[in-house]
Amino acid sequence: MKKITIGEAARKSGVKVPTIRYYEGIGLLAAPSRSEGNQRAYEQTDLDRLTFIRHARELGFEIDAIRALLTLQDDPHQSCASADAIAKARLVEVEQRIRSLTALKAELEMMVEGCGHGRVDQCRVIEVLADHGQCAHHGH
Template structure:
């Protein structure tokens, strides 16, 4: 009977100790059994669940989406349409975010290139910020 402490679970899963406790508090991870001295004692399955959560968070899924994905994972005989829909929705979000960041990058490059490193009143960085009309492209 090997006992996994919260610290070990953190090291193995890559989720920080306070974050693990936070996930427990919001019901994303079930409360584990406790040792005699009231310390959390995790099973390998908990560590896998934490790794799942971490990876999903890295992919930008919100906690609510992860909650759904986790319940799906627990019922492997269900059709996976929901998981697919969640991933697809996230993909669309990511594509939009990339597009808007590319526009933003172009604008920032213009600002930085235009800056003659002189005085503020000739600086394109400030100028472009002050007057959105100077952007060569449309936002949104």
């Protein structure tokens, strides 16, 4: 039942102080009890929740997805199909993003390799940007 200040909660969870207050403001984290001097007093459960949120954010889940995951976590007898669906959707996003970034990488490499370090009018970087037709990948 030990109470924790917001600063300590920030240090322990890895979520910055203003971000914790922001999460409270948008209703992602319940408003904690307050000390006599009106300062937030957190408990272990809040810390667990903050850690959960931070981890999910690091995995790139959006706030709304985290909101859904937290609701699921609160009701452990529910089916985890929703959690699975959210994670799978995120996985698909990530895979898509990797594919498109890999294509970009190839294109940037060609640009950089083609640059003869001369003057701008012979620069492949500028040239490729100006004329899409020279792209390696036309998908974008």
